[in-house]
Amino acid sequence: MKRAALALVLLFAALAGAKEAPRVIHVFVALADNDNQGIVKISRTLGNGEDAQRNVYWGSAYGVKTFFQRSPEWQLVVSVASPRDAVLERVVFKHRQAEVYLVADAFRGREIKQAITEFLHSAAGALPQKVTVKVGGRDIALAAGGDAQVLAYIGHNGLMDFSLASFPAQRNGRARKAIILACASKQYSTSALRATGAEPLLWTTNLMAPEAYTLKAALEGWIAGESDAQLRERGALAYDKYQKCGVKAARRLLVTGW
Template identity: 50%
Template sequence: MKKLLLLLSVIICLAFSKSDEDSVKTIHVFVALCDNDNQGIVPVPSKLGNGQGPKNNLYWGALYGVKTYFKNSKDWTFVKSIKSDNSKILERLLFKHKSSNTFLLADAYDGKHIKQTTIDYIEATAGRNSFSITYNSSKLNFGGGSELLAYVGHDGLMDFNVEGNFSPINKAKRDAIVLACASKSYYKTYFEKTKVNPLVWTTGLMAPEAYTLKASIDGWILGESDAQIAEGAAQAYHKYQKCGIKGARRLLVTGF
């Protein structure tokens, strides 16, 4: 009887362990640091536009940059900084959502390597370049192993074309967010190849700041519909940019 109880206990523990592992969701955010010298942008103050300086960069260390905004969020816990083997990534941060088993990995790419950032991001939407990070007893899959992939920064596809391994490696469902100017026009042909779901992207010029990213992710974690998630993104953008909710809804859209 004792042996039977012990066996049942082991089976239950393994079942719960597997259930916990299956419930883990991962998000990978690719940030091309704002770079006055190496990107086709309207110049911003030098401190904000130093693509080799993450600390004060407009899209990373500034008030509405990904690093600062998520570190200050009441919904996310900063877990740790991780050294990347990729020399183009200047800073890599891991966050955990406070009320769900969701992890977010944010990579700050050197602004002069925006083309490689774009290639890495698009390849990831095809399920490629997956890698794992161990946190406590959980194996966290990022890169192409993430369920949600986001890009934040200048739309480099306005300035160059890219080539890479863009055919999907499996039929796993992946969602994509692209917070960059006119991203629907420029990313559409690539996403048609990678078969990723364009959850939120843009139809015109925009400020790719982290409040829009967080609002989109909030809805995704809650399991909202794509339309609801795009609406949340528009509401957040209007709140900070004061652009009018109708304009924000035209700007931030979902689907092909």
């Protein structure tokens, strides 16, 4: 009896001390590329798909890496150069007020099809990744890829330029959320996203600038546990703040759900 009681005490103590696994957002960024994408041409510096540090979607002021790095709500944990051939850089951020991590990959511009394919497979629950980072002297294991709670794609809408032979089907019953910040992503991505089983948190109905302020605003709402409508409103307000397009226009552009 004493041994059983001791075992129960130890079990409850372990459960009390256990922490919930951190929530993970995985962002797939296709670097803008004047030479390999059907985009409106921009400066050679911002549109060089082989130069992540100066690319409009990554290293520029409103690119994912720089914008989150300058944000007071997020802390850069690690940056890894060229983790594999298709990806020029991977960064991991931690939210300062919540146990939430953001993993972002900068895909070479010419690898846009690979970026979109991996995003969709991850949204379907495939391609799980274990990412280990050190925070406060402790190793933290992050469940990224198909095991992440939110999957996001940022960049040119490659589905305007090419088609995919098939769409990945949902692997399990887990409820994943998806954000697609690319021109007219709802029109071009509905069939693909439905197949994955992921739910659209935020996507677009027209041409847009897929810069990081919209992503960050929407994620702050998700972290706070707000409704999808509130999250979409955050995104629209942020888009209008930087693009000066008018709140009504931003609300027409950025939508949530099917």
